[in-house]
Amino acid sequence: MPKVGLEAAADLPDSSRMKTAPAILFAILLALLSQARAATTNTVILNLSSFG
Amino acid sequence: MTYLQNVAPGYFGTALTGSNYASWISADATLVSPSYMDTSPTNGTYYNHIPYALDKYIIQDNGFTSVSFSGIFPEDYWGSAPYDKPSYMTDGHPTSGFFLNSLAAGNATLFSILYGGEGGGHELLTGGLDWIDANDAGIIQFSENAALYFVDQLDPSATYPDNEPGGGAKFTQGHLWNADDLITGDLKLDYLQYSGKLPYNSESYAMTGTVTIDTVFAIAVPEPQTYALLALAALAGGVLRFSREPAKKRARPAKPGAPKRPSGSE
Numbered sequence: 001m002p003k004v005g006l007e008a009a010a011d012l013p014d015s016s017r018m019k020t021a022p023a024i025l026f027a028i029l030l031a032l033l034s035q036a037r038a039a040t041t042n043t044v045i046l047n048l049s050s051f052g
Numbered sequence: 053m054t055y056l057q058n059v060a061p062g063y064f065g066t067a068l069t070g071s072n073y074a075s076w077i078s079a080d081a082t083l084v085s086p087s088y089m090d091t092s093p094t095n096g097t098y099y100n101h102i103p104y105a106l107d108k109y110i111i112q113d114n115g116f117t118s119v120s121f122s123g124i125f126p127e128d129y130w131g132s133a134p135y136d137k138p139s140y141m142t143d144g145h146p147t148s149g150f151f152l153n154s155l156a157a158g159n160a161t162l163f164s165i166l167y168g169g170e171g172g173g174h175e176l177l178t179g180g181l182d183w184i185d186a187n188d189a190g191i192i193q194f195s196e197n198a199a200l201y202f203v204d205q206l207d208p209s210a211t212y213p214d215n216e217p218g219g220g221a222k223f224t225q226g227h228l229w230n231a232d233d234l235i236t237g238d239l240k241l242d243y244l245q246y247s248g249k250l251p252y253n254s255e256s257y258a259m260t261g262t263v264t265i266d267t268v269f270a271i272a273v274p275e276p277q278t279y280a281l282l283a284l285a286a287l288a289g290g291v292l293r294f295s296r297e298p299a300k301k302r303a304r305p306a307k308p309g310a311p312k313r314p315s316g317s318e
Contacts, residue, residue, distance in 0.1 A: 040188045042148070044155040045180030050058040051203050051221035 053079055055160050055177065056110075056119075060273045067114050083109060096172060099125065099164065099267055100135040106271065107138075116274075123269035124150055145238050146268035148192055148230070151181050151200075159270040163202075165241060165263040173266070176202040179223050192230045192239070200228040200241060207246035215251035231264075239265040 053069035054076070069079040084091035088105035091097040103121060110116050120140070127143040130136050137143075146163060154161040161178045183198035185191075192198045201223040210220035224243055231237030240262050248256025 038188060040185040042152055042181065042183045042185060044152055045182060045201060046155060046158070048179065048221055048223055050055055051177070051179060051223075052054045052058070052208070052219075 056271065056273055059158055060275075063118065063274050064116065067116075068110065097175070098135075099129045099173075100131055102162070102175070103138055103141070103269060104135060106269075110271070118274040120272045121270065122154075122272065123267065125267045125269075129267065146265050148181070148183065148198075148228075148239065150268055150270075151178060154268075154270040155179075155181060157270075157272060158275070159272050161268065161270045163265050163268040165260075166266045167263050168261055174204075174206075174263075176204055178202045179221075181228070183228070189235075191233055191235045191237075192228055193233045194229040196229070198228045200226045202226065204245065212252040212254075215253070217250075217252070228265075241265055 057064045057066060057068055066075075069076050083089055083105060084097075088109060089097045089101045090105075103123065107121065110119050121138070122140050122142075124142045124144050124146045125137070126145065127137075151161065151163075155178065162175060163178055164173050164175050166173045178200060180201035181198065182201070183192055184196060186193075186196055203221055204224045207224060208222060209217035210222045211218035224245075226241045226243030228239060228241050231240050241264075242260050242262050244257045245260045246256060247258045
């Protein structure tokens with residue numbers, strides 16, 4: 001039966017594992033970046049002198 | 053009324069509340085009278101009287117027909133005629149979006165707060181909202197420390213010389229957030245409120261505890277820029293027509309068989 005995921009990765013030769021680890025890290029980083037959103041500033045302050 | 057006069061002096065002049073203390077008192081006495089807000093020391097002012105009183109005073113009595121209203125009131129705040137829901141009013145609970153849009157438009161934006169328990173309510177006039185939506189969620193989270201600025205008639209003056217109001221409006225700052233960190237959560241507020249009377253006592257402030265913003269009502273002010281643009285457009289239209297008129301006449305081909313205008317008639 002073909003192996004998938006970590007079990008499959010464990011069977012890869014050492015040189016292949018070295019390439020897989022950065023790729024996984026990069027994917028995690030991308031996922032985290034897509035979660036983080038920029039802050040939005042919502043500021044409206046009227047002129048106090050208009051109030052009296 | 054003072055705010056409306058100040059932001060659109062060319063439109064309102066001093067018709068709404070005059071320009072001195074005696075005229076402010078007179079306008080105030082009219083607005084709290086039974087035909088308007090019907091304010092009483094024991095019952096205060098009923099929410100649903102406020103839009104009708106301001107409509108009557110600003111538009112019907114004073115004829116400022118370019119003023120328009122909008123707002124959000126809970127559906128069950130309306131009574132029977134004449135205090136049933138006006139067509140411009142939205143059912144529901146006030147939102148941060150309404151505040152931001154109304155402030156950006158320069159409207160006079162009134163809102164009411166409901167104290168916890170049997171504490172009744174209070175009406176305030178907002179002057180600003182300062183909120184950095186840190187996670188861009190569209191929800192004012194408690195931890196985002198949004199600030200709502202408003203004029204509180206319990207503490208309206210920037211200075212109190214001789215412990216009496218000295219003039220110049222004062223913005224009170226409150227902490228604003230959406231209940232339960234939900235976009236559908238009611239707007240909540242707490243602030244340090246003046247709890248004394250006159251003569252002014254700078255020690256008499258107490259935290260309100262968490263209050264709910266239950267209504268918001270905006271009076272849209274005619275924009276001077278709009279009038280200027282309309283005037284400019286009318287002027288430009290007039291000039292264009294004036295300058296094109298001879299050219300059109302020159303370019304108009306004569307219809308075959310059409311009677312010719314006698315020369316010298318133009």
